[in-house]
Amino acid sequence: xxxxxxxxxxxxxxxxxxxxxxxxxxxxxxxxxxxxxxxxxxxxxxxxxxxxxxxxxxxxxxxxxxxxxxxxxxxxxxxxxxxxxxxxxxxxxxxxxxxxxxxxxxxxxxxxxxxxxxxxxxxxxxxxxxxxxxxxxxxxxxxxxxxxxxxxxxxxxxxxxxxxxxxxxxxxxxxxxxxxxxxxxxxxxxxxxxxxxxxxxxxxxxxxxxxxxxxxxxxxxxxxxxxxxxxxxxxxxxxxxxxxxxxxxxxxxxxxxxxxxxxxxxxxxxxxxxxxxxxxxxxxxxxxxxxxxxxxxxxxxxxxxxxxxxxxxxxxxxxxxxxxxxxxxxxxxxxxxxxxxxxxxxxxxxxxxxxxxxxxxxxxxx
Amino acid sequence: xxxxxxxxxxxxxxxxxxxxxxxxxxxxxxxxxxxxxxxxxxxxxxxxxxxxxxxxxxxxxxxxxxxxxxxxxxxxxxxxxxxxxxxxxxxxxxxxxxxxxxxxxxxxxxxxxxxxxxxxxxxxxxxxxxxxxxxxxxxxxxxxxxxxxxxxxxxxxxxxxxxxxxxxxxxxxxxxxxxxxxxxxxxxxxxxxxxx
Numbered sequence: 150x151x152x153x154x155x156x157x158x159x160x161x162x163x164x165x166x167x168x169x170x171x172x173x174x175x176x177x178x179x180x181x182x183x184x185x186x187x188x189x190x191x192x193x194x195x196x197x198x199x200x201x202x203x204x205x206x207x208x209x210x211x212x213x214x215x216x217x218x219x220x221x222x223x224x225x226x227x228x229x230x231x232x233x234x235x236x237x238x239x240x241x242x243x244x245x246x247x248x249x250x251x252x253x254x255x256x257x258x259x260x261x262x263x264x265x266x267x268x269x270x271x272x273x274x275x276x277x278x279x280x281x282x283x284x285x286x287x288x289x290x291x292x293x294x295x296x297x298x299x300x301x302x303x304x305x306x307x308x309x310x311x312x313x314x315x316x317x318x319x320x321x322x323x324x325x326x327x328x329x330x331x332x333x334x335x336x337x338x339x340x341x342x343x344x345x346x347x348x349x350x351x352x353x354x355x356x357x358x359x360x361x362x363x364x365x366x367x368x369x370x371x372x373x374x375x376x377x378x379x380x381x382x383x384x385x386x387x388x389x390x391x392x393x394x395x396x397x398x399x400x401x402x403x404x405x406x407x408x409x410x411x412x413x414x415x416x417x418x419x420x421x422x423x424x425x426x427x428x429x430x431x432x433x434x435x436x437x438x439x440x441x442x443x444x445x446x447x448x449x450x451x452x453x454x455x456x457x458x459x460x461x462x463x464x465x466x467x468x469x470x471x472x473x474x475x476x477x478x479x480x481x482x483x484x485x486x487x488x489x490x491x492x493x494x495x496x497x498x499x500x501x502x503x504x505x506x507x508x509x510x511x512x513x514x515x
Numbered sequence: 516x517x518x519x520x521x522x523x524x525x526x527x528x529x530x531x532x533x534x535x536x537x538x539x540x541x542x543x544x545x546x547x548x549x550x551x552x553x554x555x556x557x558x559x560x561x562x563x564x565x566x567x568x569x570x571x572x573x574x575x576x577x578x579x580x581x582x583x584x585x586x587x588x589x590x591x592x593x594x595x596x597x598x599x600x601x602x603x604x605x606x607x608x609x610x611x612x613x614x615x616x617x618x619x620x621x622x623x624x625x626x627x628x629x630x631x632x633x634x635x636x637x638x639x640x641x642x643x644x645x646x647x648x649x650x651x652x653x654x655x656x657x658x659x660x661x662x663x664x665x666x667x668x669x670x671x672x673x674x675x676x677x678x679x680x681x682x683x684x685x686x687x688x689x690x691x692x693x694x695x696x697x698x699x700x701x702x703x704x705x706x707x708x709x710x711x
Contacts, residue, residue: 212525212556212564222566223558226535228547229622232615235554235568240611244577315583315605323585332584332601339603343625418626420606431610 229420232427243431247316251435255442256317262446266453273380276459278475285473285494287487289465297359298466301352304345309445311338311345316438343418350411356403363391364399369482379479390483398451406444413437470500517679518574518593519636519658521667522687523567526694527674530555530565534666534675538569541637541665542654548618550634551666567666567675570595570616570634578608578617592658593680594636599652604628636677637664 216222216235224233290298314322315338323331369386370393376386378394386392391399413433416425425433456463461475473494476484488494530553538544538551551569572595579587579595586601587608597608606628608617619628630652639656642649649656657665667677676683 212562216556216566220556222554222556224552224554225532226549226552228549228618230609230615230618231549231552233554234615235556235566236613237615238613240577240613244580244611248580319583319585328585328598328601332586332603335584336603339605339626343627347625419624420626420628421622421624427610427615430606434607434610 237427239428239431243435246435247438251438251442252316252320255439258442259313259446259449262449266449270453270457275457276379278461278472279385279478280474282461282472283474283494284497286470286497286500287473287476287484287492287494288469289471289476290469292469294359295466295469297352297355301349301356304349304352305448308342308345308349309441309448311342312438312441313445314338315342346414346418350414353403353407353411357407360399361404363389364396366393366396366400369393370396385478385481387482388480389486390480392480394454398447402444402447402451406440406447409440410437410444413440470495516591516593517681519572519638519678520593520680520683521569521571521636521664522676522683524674524676524687524690525564525566526690527672528553528565528567529672529674531671534567534670537665537669538634541657542635544632544654545620548620548632550616550618550632552615567670568614568616569666570612570636571614572634572636577611577613581607581611583607588641590638592636592638594638594658596635596638596640596653597631597633598641599630599632600641602630604630608633634664637662 219234219236219238221233222235224231315335318331318335318338322334326334367389369388373386373388373393376382376384378392379385413436416422416429416433417437420430454462455466459479461472462479465471473484476487532553535549535551535553539549542550544550551567553565553567555563555565557563572589572593574593576587576589576595578597579585579589582597583605584601584603586598587595588597589595604619604627606619606626608631609615609619616633617631618633619631621627621629635653635656637655637657639645639649639659640653642652644656644659657663662668664677667675670676676686
């Protein structure tokens with residue numbers, strides 16, 4: 150009985166509130182319109198006024214407005230850097246990005262990546278070869294592939310150092326080496342960057358063409374990512390010649406960021422092609438720098454995993470052969486395929502033994 | 516201290532290019548490098564206006580902000596100058612400058628540009644005053660002699676004004692008051708009526 154009365158009371162309160170709200174809205178709209186009941190609109194708002202004369206655009210201000218928005222004019226002067234624009238707006242925007250987020254976020258991003266990798270190394274440590282080395286090796290990378298890798302890798306590092314110097318040097322290096330000292334280095338860094346860039350691009354393009362076939366994503370990669378590349382769970386996930394992580398590095402790093410950096414880099418590097426307006430140059434510089442910074446952050450991870458992070462991984466790229474236990478652990482499907490195709494693992498002793506007698510002979514055609 | 520400013524009165528500029536010629540001759544600026552240029556808006560149409568443009572010696576100069584080697588400096592007179600010995604010719608100041616003031620002697624493959632050159636407000640550069648190094652790198656130093664930039668000094672219609680920003684602003688303000696600013700007071704319709 151009591152609860153029924155309470156429910157009735159509550160519903161009545163709700164109804165009262167809704168009606169009050171409704172009345173407030175209606176009155177808020179209706180009350181200001183009362184003026185129309187006693188007079189027509191003209192009397193309420195005063196006579197129609199013609200503002201057109203006072204507001205007619207001043208032809209002079211029109212000209213300055215056009216100039217302000219970057220419209221070009223005519224100029225008799227000629228030269229590669231002469232523009233017919235009175236005011237270009239891109240510069241100030243580019244400056245805000247370059248001296249703002251590009252340096253602050255970009256710089257802290259790179260530092261954060263290094264710190265996270267160091268923390269990971271400190272906590273998780275090196276990934277050891279399960280069961281130790283077997284002493285048997287198989288071929289992982291052929292000579293020309295290793296040459297391509299190290300040519301591209303070394304030029305990447307040189308380009309990264311010179312490029313980062315031009316972006317951060319003013320804040321980091323000038324306080325240390327002084328203005329003239331840094332200017333001398335920056336001059337050399339710029340030329341090294343500008344001349345090495347195209348050569349590096351050739352390396353990247355060769356990598357894309359030669360190694361795309363190893364990096365086709367498949368179902369194994371899904372499982373590889375589910376296990377975090379072996380961090381989650383105690384069994385190492387399966388992988389072919391390239392694992393899921395390496396494929397991400399290939400497609401997002403080498404392919405996507407690589408092509409972005411190459412295209413924007415060529416636009417910046419060859420102003421003599423002549424189509425580059427200041428707008429195109431500023432955009433290219435912004436895109437080039439941002440993509441390169443992300444790529445360098447990515448590269449830190451790649452370099453860590455390939456050297457410190459994983460025992461037995463680096464030798465695949467240095468001498469071209471890897472331990473069979475490493476291959477079974479990290480790239481089991483590739484190893485099985487290799488053995489099925491008739492590749493015979495060679496013992497370490499045999500490799501060194503084959504080398505040792507050839508050295509005294511000195512001319513065995515190696 | 517005074518803040519040096521350029522001001523070009525578009526109502527007075529007659530596009531005679533004397534400022535350009537004066538600048539090139541005074542500082543012996545090489546071919547293809549233009550410290551000053553005249554831009555004509557609406558060329559050949561009613562309302563055509565010419566404006567002489569060079570480095571505007573910005574208070575917060577974008578060129579100086581983006582320079583990787585920090586080679587720009589502002590003098591006590593508010594003149595923005597740069598050190599060609601530090602300049603690496605990266606081109607960034609040219610992208611950043613709204614007025615297209617920075618110029619380079621070359622435009623070649625691999626981003627080879629040479630040292631940037633721009634209007635110095637006839638105030639030379641960081642070299643010893645009136646030295647041959649200053650003359651060859653930056654041109655003459657008229658400000659040191661108590662003179663104003665030659666482009667403005669020899670402007671026949673006094674469209675281009677240069678000097679202490681306060682004085683330049685005063686001169687221009689007086690002109691505006693005398694001239695009247697509204698469109699009704701000038702132009703075809705004001706002169707001949709709407710039907711002609």
